[in-house]
Amino acid sequence: MKQRRVSSGLMLLIAAFFFQHSASQDAADGSPRLVRITDSVFRTVHRPGATNSVVIVTDEGLAVIDGTCRGEGNPEWLKAELGRLYDVPVKYVILSHDHEDHICGLQVFDDTAVTVSHASAREHIVREGRNTSIPDVVFEEQMEIHLGGKTLFLYHFGHTHSNNLIQIHLPEEGVLIAPDIVWGERAVALPDFRDAHVENLIETLGVLARLDNVDIVIPGHAGPTTQQGFLDFRDYVVALRDRVLNEMVQGASIEQIIERVTMDDFADYLNMATWRRTNIISMWDNMYRWREPNYDDSPGNYQSLYPIGYPIGEFGLPE
Ligand SMILES: [Zn+2]
Secondary structure: OHHHHHHHHHHHHHHHHHHHHHHHHHHHOOOOEEEEOOOOEEEEEOOOOOOOOEEEEEOOEEEEEOEOOOOOOOHHHHHHHHHHHOOOOEEEEEOOOOOHHHHOOHHHHOOOOEEEEEHHHHHHHHHHOOOOOOOOEEEOOEEEEEEOOEEEEEEOOOOEEEOOOOEEEEHHHOEEEOOOOOOOOOEOOOOOOOOEOHHHHHHHHHHHHHOOOOOEEEOOOOOOEOOHHHHHHHHHHHHHHHHHHHHHHOOOOHHHHHHHOOOHHHOOOEOHHHHHHHHHHHHHHHHHOOOOOOOOOOOOOHHHHOOOOOOHHHOOOOO
16 A cells, blocks of 8 residues: 555556646647557647547557547557557457547458457447448447456446547556546536537546546546646536526527636636537537427417427317
């Protein structure tokens, strides 16, 4: 335990160093490179904001988590780079969830790798015809991968951002890879809540913030952060949900809600100004499906109760 605490402090220092280091590299030029995060964990750095690929290096093989086709640090480049740097193959490709921006092009590793995802991710991938590797192995709640003496724990805490988002944990190095559920400290992590389950997202952010043996959190689109990022994003989602819902209960239209829910107290959050509008619209949509307003059948009130134009007066029911 004592050793764990000592290494936690060291890991934070390392995380801080690499965060600054990679951020400055991002700004300098967009040519792709692999940046070391811990002894055996690396992430790709290329176009700012592009999806991270994370690579776990062991003596017996490599594991690649996620890939994007938006930027030069794509899986084709990554495959060539890994072939140049290591004499062991990519044994596992792990898909964080089904969104194409996170898994694009990963079929280039099919010649040596087993592809792993949540069971529901495979369904989406096949249905939508995603440009990626179709998973060979799927799981529901938790899975372990043992590779070169290291153990990767894969978690699924239910429907959060998509119904198939997972996190990947390497406890011995204090690393949690958590795409699309955190962006950094004081940051909005998502442009919208389109296929999200808002209540379980809030719950899971608390669970991830309390996970043991996590010194460094690697998000899906930015450099390393800490578990504080989960708590900061949770504060924002809770406030947004409560404010949008309160306006809806008062009878406000979506246009009025966009105007009134300013989120000014979160003005310093990264991405807030860019994503506030789409966050509100998709939160409104979530809450619309989550609650039933009081019934008022007086003439002229149908449209206020049913803003999508529910044709309540046109049923033609028998007397
Ligand atoms: Zn996503």
